[in-house]
Amino acid sequence: MIRRLAVILPLAAFLLFVVIAIRGLDSDPSRPIESGMVGQPVPDFELEGLNDANPGLAASDLRQGTVTLVNLFGSWCLPCRVEAPQLERLAASGAVVHAVAIRDETQDVEEFLAEYGDPFSRIGMDPRGRMQIEFGATGVPETYLIDGDGVIRAQWIGEIRPENVEEILARMEALQ
Amino acid sequence: MIPELGHFALWLAAALALVQLIGGEVELRRKDDDAALRLLVPAAIGQALLCTGAFGALIWAFTVSDFSVLLVASHSHTEKPLLYKLTGAWANHEGSMLLWVTVLALFGLAAAARATGPGGRFRVRLIQTMGAIALGFYAYLLVSSNPFLRLDPAPVEGRGLNPLLQDPGLAFHPPLLYLGYVGMSATFAFAVAALLERQVTPAWGRAVRPWVLAAWSFLTAGIMLGSFWAYYELGWGGWWFWDPVENASLMPWLAATALFHSVGVLAARGALKNWTILLAVLAFSLSMVGTFIVRSGLLTSVHAFAVDPERGLFLLILLGIYVGGALILYALRASTVNEGARFRFVSREGALVVNNLILSAILGVVFIGTLYPVALEAISGERVSVGPPYYETALLPLIFVLLVLMAAGPFLKWRLADLRAVGARLLPAFVTAAVLALVAVLFGLRGVLAALGVAVAGWLGAASLLIVLGPRARRLSLSATGTALAHFGVAVTALGIAASAAGSIERTYPLAPGETARIADFEIRLDAVEPWAGPNYTSVRGLVSAAYDGNSELLAPERRAFVNPMQVTTETDILVRPSGNLYAVLGDGDGEGRWQVRLHWQPLVALIWIGGLIAAGGGVVAAFAGGKRRARERREAAA
Numbered sequence: 001m002i003r004r005l006a007v008i009l010p011l012a013a014f015l016l017f018v019v020i021a022i023r024g025l026d027s028d029p030s031r032p033i034e035s036g037m038v039g040q041p042v043p044d045f046e047l048e049g050l051n052d053a054n055p056g057l058a059a060s061d062l063r064q065g066t067v068t069l070v071n072l073f074g075s076w077c078l079p080c081r082v083e084a085p086q087l088e089r090l091a092a093s094g095a096v097v098h099a100v101a102i103r104d105e106t107q108d109v110e111e112f113l114a115e116y117g118d119p120f121s122r123i124g125m126d127p128r129g130r131m132q133i134e135f136g137a138t139g140v141p142e143t144y145l146i147d148g149d150g151v152i153r154a155q156w157i158g159e160i161r162p163e164n165v166e167e168i169l170a171r172m173e174a175l176q
Numbered sequence: 177m178i179p180e181l182g183h184f185a186l187w188l189a190a191a192l193a194l195v196q197l198i199g200g201e202v203e204l205r206r207k208d209d210d211a212a213l214r215l216l217v218p219a220a221i222g223q224a225l226l227c228t229g230a231f232g233a234l235i236w237a238f239t240v241s242d243f244s245v246l247l248v249a250s251h252s253h254t255e256k257p258l259l260y261k262l263t264g265a266w267a268n269h270e271g272s273m274l275l276w277v278t279v280l281a282l283f284g285l286a287a288a289a290r291a292t293g294p295g296g297r298f299r300v301r302l303i304q305t306m307g308a309i310a311l312g313f314y315a316y317l318l319v320s321s322n323p324f325l326r327l328d329p330a331p332v333e334g335r336g337l338n339p340l341l342q343d344p345g346l347a348f349h350p351p352l353l354y355l356g357y358v359g360m361s362a363t364f365a366f367a368v369a370a371l372l373e374r375q376v377t378p379a380w381g382r383a384v385r386p387w388v389l390a391a392w393s394f395l396t397a398g399i400m401l402g403s404f405w406a407y408y409e410l411g412w413g414g415w416w417f418w419d420p421v422e423n424a425s426l427m428p429w430l431a432a433t434a435l436f437h438s439v440g441v442l443a444a445r446g447a448l449k450n451w452t453i454l455l456a457v458l459a460f461s462l463s464m465v466g467t468f469i470v471r472s473g474l475l476t477s478v479h480a481f482a483v484d485p486e487r488g489l490f491l492l493i494l495l496g497i498y499v500g501g502a503l504i505l506y507a508l509r510a511s512t513v514n515e516g517a518r519f520r521f522v523s524r525e526g527a528l529v530v531n532n533l534i535l536s537a538i539l540g541v542v543f544i545g546t547l548y549p550v551a552l553e554a555i556s557g558e559r560v561s562v563g564p565p566y567y568e569t570a571l572l573p574l575i576f577v578l579l580v581l582m583a584a585g586p587f588l589k590w591r592l593a594d595l596r597a598v599g600a601r602l603l604p605a606f607v608t609a610a611v612l613a614l615v616a617v618l619f620g621l622r623g624v625l626a627a628l629g630v631a632v633a634g635w636l637g638a639a640s641l642l643i644v645l646g647p648r649a650r651r652l653s654l655s656a657t658g659t660a661l662a663h664f665g666v667a668v669t670a671l672g673i674a675a676s677a678a679g680s681i682e683r684t685y686p687l688a689p690g691e692t693a694r695i696a697d698f699e700i701r702l703d704a705v706e707p708w709a710g711p712n713y714t715s716v717r718g719l720v721s722a723a724y725d726g727n728s729e730l731l732a733p734e735r736r737a738f739v740n741p742m743q744v745t746t747e748t749d750i751l752v753r754p755s756g757n758l759y760a761v762l763g764d765g766d767g768e769g770r771w772q773v774r775l776h777w778q779p780l781v782a783l784i785w786i787g788g789l790i791a792a793g794g795g796v797v798a799a800f801a802g803g804k805r806r807a808r809e810r811r812e813a814a815a
Contacts, residue, residue: 007510010454011503017465017547018496024550025488076684078766103682133565 042150043134047100047124050109057098057124063150067175068096069168070144071120071160072137074104075112080141083159084116090160091119093169099123102132102140143168147175179245182233183324186274189226189281190314195219196284196307200300209296216303220288223310227281231265231274234323238265244330247271247323252334255712263347269487270323272350276467277313279351279358284310287362292809293383294375301369309361312494320490343409349401353425356395357463360428362387363435364460367453368502371509376453381443383806384456386799388436389658391459393795395432399425400788411746411761413682413776415784418567423546424466427539431459434535436798437528444590445525447518450510451532457506461499468495469546523593527585534578541570572625579632579670583639586659601646602639609635621678629674637667658798665791672783676756679779684763686770696777698758699723703730705762705771713738715747718762718771722751733762733773757781 037043042059049056062068071087073080091097099120101109104127113120126132135144138157145154145168153175156164196219203212234247238261243249251268252261266275284306293299317323366384370376402425407415416422435455442452468491519525545562583605587598612634613627621627643660644652652660685693687702694700703719715736722729734747751758756779763772 007450007507010458011500011507014461014499014503018492018500020547020551021468021492022489023555024553025492074684076686076772078686078764078770078772081766133563 037134037136037152038155040152042146042152045124045131045134047126047131050101050123050125051106054123057100057122059150061098061122062146063148065148066096067148067172068098068121068146069172070135070146071097071099072102072126072132072135072140072142072144073099074102074140075108076104077140079159080112081116083141083161086160086162086165088117088119089165090168093165095169095172096121100126100131102126103129145171145175178233179237179242179324179326182230182237183322185226185230185233186314186318186324189223189230190311190318192219192223192226193307193311193314196223196304197311200304200307204297204300209300212300213296213303216300216307217288220284220303220306223307224281224285227278227310231278234271234274235262235265237324238262238271241334242330243332243334244327245323246325246327249327249331249334253712254333257711259344259347266350270317270321273313273317273321274323275351276354276358277310277317279354280306280310280313280361283359283362287365287387290810291362291366291383291387292806293366293369294377294379295373298369298373298375298380301372302365305365305368306361309365309498312497316487316490316494320487343405349398349405352394352401353398356391356393356398357425357428357466359387359391359394360432360460360463363391363432363456364498364502367456368505371453371502371505374509376442376449378443378446381439381452382802385436385439385443385802386806388432388439388456388459389795389799392429392432392436393792393799395425395429396788396792396795399429400785400792403788404785408748408750409745411748413680413748413759413761413774413778415781418545418562418564420546421466421470423542424462424469427542427546428459428462428466430535430539430542431455431462434532434539435459437531437535441525441528445519447525448529448532453510454506455532457499457502461495461502464491464495464499468492520592522588522595524585524588524590527581527588530581531578531585534574534581538571538574538578541567541574545570576628576632579636579666582663582666583636586643586656586663587639601642605635605638605642608638616675621675623678626674626678629678630671633667633671633674635667636670637664640664640667653801654803655798655801658794658796658801660794661797662791662794665787665789665794667787668783668790669787672780672785672787675780676778676784679756679777680781681777682774684772684774686766687773688770693773693775695758695775697724698775698777700773700775702771702773705765710736716762716765718760718773720749720760720773722758722760731758731760733760735762752782755779 042062044059046058047056057070062070069090073083087097097119099122101123104125106125109123109125124131132140135142135152136155141159143156143160144152147153154171156168160168196216199215199219200212203209203215236242237245237248238252239258241248241252241254241261243252247268247270248264251271252264256264264271266272284303287306288303291299291302293302363384366380366387370380399422402422403415406417406422407413432455435452435458438448438452438455441448468488545566548562584598584602587593587601609631613631616630617627621630640660640663643649643656644664681696683693683695685691685700687693689702689704692699692701699722701721701723703721705716705718708715708717713736715734717732717734720731720733722731729751731749731751733749736745736747738745746761746763748759748761750760756777759776759778761774763774765771
């Protein structure tokens with residue numbers, strides 16, 4: 001019996017492949033891959049702070065009842081410089097913006113903040129990009145909208161552009 | 177005129193493939209093997225010559241930039257350097273499929289002219305199967321991917337070649353890879369013929385072995401070239417990305433690796449018959465699945481030239497006929513093949529079974545990782561991508577065990593091995609491994625996994641050298657020499673992987689000209705960023721000086737802007753030192769004089785490709801083993 005199964009198994013596996021392939025041929029492969037985490041609670045994480053003056057960022061900070069933004073950035077990333085004024089505008093309009101510095105070093109981040117402004121309530125350091133992977137992010141910068149219960153509601157891939165600011169504020173307002 | 181001749185030659189070649197299939201059947205019904213061979217061998221030779229002629233016609237059209245041929249107009253340009261006019265012939269869907277079929281026809285010629293095997297009927301079936309495979313792919317070319325379509329009126333200029341493909345690596349990577357992929361077709365035909373004629377015997381194992389090894393060596397070299405191209409052309413600093421297309425070439429490689437190890441058991445001991453046949457079918461099936469995945473647009477990648485669901489469906493039907501047919505034949509006949517000799521676990525045979533189990537497990541992991549996203553999307557519409565963490569977690573333990581055991585394998589005797597004697601012979605390898613790991617740690621290697629990796633590489637490398645340099649080296653067979661060489665190559669690759677994975681440093685700095693930065697032992701300075709003009713592109717070149725130990729070297733990473741078609745590519749520049757590579761990429765500018773400069777320090781990374789080429793060389797050496805016996809068998813068959 002087992003012998004007969006072993007002989008037929010390759011054929012069965014191949015038929016399964018053919019069925020999947022026929023269905024797959026109809027799909028459009030150029031759609032960008034969004035994070036599967038949208039709609040999910042934030043994964044558990046706890047990141048060290050930038051320096052002694054900064055408390056760091058943990059998943060529990062995102063479940064305090066307020067709607068927050070989490071911005072993944074790097075001091076080495078040029079588009080992050082481009083989006084800095086938009087983050088300042090969001091913070092000035094009352095949004096709580098947290099940041100995670102991806103694959104970065106304390107001194108570089110401090111210099112970056114001194115030059116491009118520091119709108120962030122909390123800054124976590126993610127030197128190996130672990131949190132980045134758990135959030136389903138593919139690059140830097142990316143920004144996540146998280147509701148008061150710590151559920152990820154939206155993701156922006158790439159820099160926040162001036163025209164996005166109103167939309168983000170409206171969505172935060174609606175969730176509050 | 178010449179393109180029409182090429183087109184006509186393709187039709188004639190298809191007709192000869194049909195003769196191979198039908199004519200062989202007619203003569204076999206009359207039970208006249210010799211008449212069948214007198215018909216089939218010239219047909220296979222003629223088919224190969226005609227197909228090669230067609231490929232030559234396409235090359236000619238590209239060389240003279242004949243834009244009245246649609247394919248040339250779409251993929252070439254008069255301003256391109258000659259080399260890229262030539263490689264343009266296969267850097268597109270239709271042309272590369274023509275190359276694929278040409279390689280198939282040449283393997284068909286080689287199989288018709290040189291293959292030995294159990295009996296005349298077997299040889300007829302072999303040539304017949306090669307013809308049947310070729311026939312389907314001729315139909316595919318002529319019906320849905322004709323490379324010789326004309327354009328009237330002809331445009332005055334072509335649309336150019338994807339700049340990513342304008343690279344010397346691309347001149348050789350596809351042909352080598354195809355020699356490997358398509359080379360497996362001969363192995364497949366051997367398996368089908370053996371099943372049809374119920375000839376799964378040790379003689380069959382000996383006959384198929386050089387074909388597997390040759391295809392495996394080409395495939396190894398092709399994969400290594402592709403990996404090297406991705407490393408320096410794509411600018412990510414990595415050498416393997418677990419991209420579906422890379423996996424598509426890795427899967428047949430894994431099957432072929434398992435295959436020539438199990439063929440060894442079949443040839444020497446008459447065991448593992450069904451398993452070996454299944455692997456022979458799988459190796460080429462996975463090659464075709466790879467071609468299908470890449471060409472159907474099922475997955476996105478740099479290789480997806482033409483996303484056309486209709487072509488995908490055509491390929492899928494061919495795949496269904498060949499793979500489905502072979503697997504049905506296998507299911508019907510495998511239960512009738514007697515399982516052959518039994519053996520003990522602690523023996524050469526036992527070790528090769530373990531090798532096959534581990535390789536199959538690795539193959540399973542890669543297969544699931546590659547197809548899971550496609551399957552998930554087909555079922556639930558959800559899109560995911562499977563990344564390196566999955567592969568690394570699943571594969572590392574398997575690879576460790578494989579590397580540890582493969583050092584001992586060649587020391588084991590057939591039937592029953594004496595483990596204590598083997599242990600004594602391997603003692604020097606054990607000492608080498610320990611010393612190497614210790615030295616690496618003293619040199620600053622960090623991490624248990626990395627130290628283990630270096631130790632395992634040392635263990636395998638030393639064990640392989642012991643065979644070639646040891647007391648029994650004089651009486652070493654070609655087969656054993658090839659094995660030792662290939663295993664040594666794997667050890668070299670493993671050392672490169674362990675050292676570069678553990679010691680790699682990546683830093684990105686936004687630098688203005690004149691500013692400095694540090695990475696590893698290098699003091700980096702962006703001297704200047706200047707424009708410069710290449711043959712068919714303009715480029716922004718960063719001049720980056722890297723100072724170390726009192727020396728200074730200049731690196732010049734570029735961003736090239738091509739006009740035909742419009743595209744920007746990053747050209748890395750790499751400083752190769754014995755201790756490792758310093759890899760520099762020029763990124764975006766911020767418009768105010770700063771440029772993103774990304775630097776990687778990768779210790780011993782070059783060993784990865786050097787080891788791969790050594791392994792391929794080992795495969796070539798082993799392929800020549802048993803040549804005298806085969807020559808005698810051919811003479812006897814002719815007499």
